[in-house]
Amino acid sequence: MTTLAANKPRAFELGTIQEYPVIAADIIFEGAAVGENGAGFARPLVAGDTFLGFAETIVDNSAGVAGQRTVRVKRRGQVQVPVVGAAAITANDGPLVYASDDDTFTLTAGANSPIGRVSRWVESGLCVVDFDASLAAETAARIAGDA
Structure with a gap:
């Protein structure tokens, strides 16, 4: 070298x-x-x-x-967004979050794009999401493989 x-x-x-x-x-x-x-x-x-x-x-x-x-x-950080399906505090630190368009976020995978995980539940339907563009798709594939 x-x-x-x-x-x-x-x-x-x-x-x-x-x-x-x-x-x-x-x-x-x-x-x-x-x-x-x-x-x-x-x-x-x-x-x-x-x-x-x-x-x-x-x-x-x-x-x-x-x-x-x-x-x-x-590309990476935490953002507060409405999340369909995040109705209870039990959403803390866990579920993957997906986007179906530029302003619709859900816990349902389907054909949607993975963006990150719920970091903190704020109130019914509103969460802080820990997002990372470089890891979102990789994380979803890994979890799907573990299921």
Whole structure:
């Protein structure tokens, strides 16, 4: 192996923040769950998409071509969202949470996209979700395999 003999500047990412190119003719609103459309472009999440994270700001690419704009997403953290099926405090620290669109979250897997786990139940139908875009699909597959 050869060790460095001079400075070597490297391109570093912003930790839990990432930017993705947005599909053509769409708007991703701040706070939206963002999915990947299978062709590498970000969009408001649709059931079955790979979860990329939550949009930090609105991105209006309604008049643009694919990739003309990018969306900044938070890929990991905790977020308070309404969760269908989380009716009791027994939801604390456990159930997987899935998204069926950019603002609908549920405990039902079906064809939905895994985004994380309930961290804390707040009140009926409202939870703090511990999300991690890089682990969401992997976690769901592992748990399904353990069942």
